Amino acid sequence: MSDEIFSIDLKAQYLSIQPEVDAAIARVFASGQFILGAEVEAFEREFAEACGVSHAVGVDSGTSAIQLSLLACSVGAGDEVITVSNTAVATVTAIELTGAKPVLVDVHPQTLTLDPSKLEGSLTSRTRAVVPVHLFGCPADLNPILDFARTHGLFVVEDCAQAHGATYHGKPVGGWGHLSAFSFYPTKNLGAYGDGGAVLTNDSALAERVRLLRQYGWDGNRISQQKGMNTRLDEMQAAILRVKLRHLDQWNDRRRELAALYKSLLMPLVFSEANPPKKRERLTLPVEPPETHHVYHQFVVRHPQRDALRNYLLEHGIHTQIHYPVPIHLQPAYRDLAVPLPVTESAADQILSLPLYPELRNEDVEKVCQTIHNFDS
Template sequence: MRRFLEIPAEDLTRQYQQVKYEIWAAMETVLPTGKYTLGPTLRAFEGEFAAYCGVRYCLGIANGTEALHLALAALDIGPGDEVITVANTYVATAFAVSYVGATPVFVDIDPVTYTIDPSKVEEKITDRTRAIIPVHHYGHPADMDPILEIARQYGLTVIEDAAQSHGALYKGRKTGSLADMGCFSFYPSKNLGCYGDGGGITLNDPELYDKLQVLRYMGQHVKHIHEIIGFQQRLDPLQAAILRVKLRHLETWNEDRRRWAALYNELLADLPVVLPMEKEFAKHVYYMYTIRCQERDALRDWLTARGIETQIIYPIPVPLQKAYQHLGYKEEDIPIAAQYAKELLCLPMFPELREEEVRAVAEAVREFFASRS
């Protein structure tokens, strides 16, 4: 009987084995101090990540969802307001809009990059629109210049959802530095991930930065003097210490992802699947390596039977989820996102993949199509 490699879609343990001694040493700088909330380690990470992204400020937040939530709250967006975003994002993007009482308005996707289609944004603007949240999906930046121009014309704020794009470039600039604010997730599987939940907001505006600091920690500048209703949404110093270590490796890990993506592209080029593209304005960091296949479910079953784990990111567009059925969206409102959700398949992708594993995945995909002929 033929034996197959067990190939995970992602494997965080391999990365941990590479950096565990650095991680232990970093945690040892925090644990003896007794400073387990806020403090110098968090400030150090915030400064380093801000410098990495090319902005003045970074604020560590408890998770990526809350980064988006607090960014919207800092703009005083609330009931009666609308926020435009993309239909194929993770639901947290829309939930953050709902948390402040506003209404998410969904736009279909660009057929090549799977990010928001700028040509479809303007038609969604009403007198209630306050902001646009483009999502840098799978590690590929959205086309920001036309979005920023539309926002300028209508007086709107732009918040980047950069949860999947740590280190990605748009016209030579890092995501998180392109708009009014950038919101990151440091969920463990992200290109830059901690060992638990974490998030961050990057920005240049000192007044917004001050307001976000107050919102992040119970509405106070001075402890026990509560100026506004705030939240408990701080990134803790242990996670910040871990992220400081991993940030030093991020560029190398992103290049590893790009190397595996290039090999997949080479090995799958002649097969009847649509491969991910990298536009001329972008540097893709391949949070996911996402193909499209009309026989997606059958291909996934084939790979699973051969020990290859895959993911579907995401199977149902957000406006078609039950949570948003009250908004009345139908597939014909977002035809590309709806169709692609039935075809998308994320192959194993993480920096510590091995060449033999990438080749085994590609060979299994090839064998699937050979079995259909």
């Protein structure tokens, strides 16, 4: 057996639930129904219930989920949508697909999620919506964002692609904004075996608009009542997601357990009053604001010598990732969106995602931490 430690191991997760997944796939094959059937309907019901939201609409990706959510709010050409640059490029792609212009704001230095104090400065007469991203599994600070949106008559679409099962003030993310978008990309906390996504909302009229947009604007008689597109979730992915949804809480608990182990073992490397600065005390650990239940989609530390640390870990068989190496506004395709975002830019040089997935063993975390201690001593 390899003693390398990988960032994620989707095969290990499949093996842990193989009989359930195989039975679900066999059920779909036997049904002869592959698009928008009983599995999608059941998954939509079950996922909405798990998130404490009235309606879920299954779609083909998280990107489509954001795009359709904004289109359902009639966001389009000439409008502006505020979001962060410190996110997956898909958040910005989805806004641009509506015809609207993404306006990027900086993130909070501790949580690296949207800094609500930066909203006012980005507001114009064209602003129509805000898309906060619950990055790495940590809910964005929704209350001040929602207050701002209410004051200025804006829609809020939560990007929940990395935060299935996270809560803010005890209530799941996904039910706070007007709509919310989830991705079921295979590496997500709740991942399909292909692409998938969902839009959640408590507003039945918005849910109906998303349903129409998802499939050519068709009504029950397959007559297009409005212009739409094809962004359907398929039966196979829905059946697989129904199996995995049953394990989500337990997997998130395990992610939190591993995150706690990382924190306890890495804490001695963190500068604090009780632990005055030495050469090695330069590590920053992810924070979990008290009003949140973080689900650690990623465990992201910061280190001023990130690249050297990353190479050192790799020399010792430990794979890591960087989410995200280049903030969106500094990527060639998005130079037109460039504004100075100092917190985002300085974080990008220091962030490092350590291995974290539910099947990771405690001894793997211990080895990663010991190697970081060795690097820093």
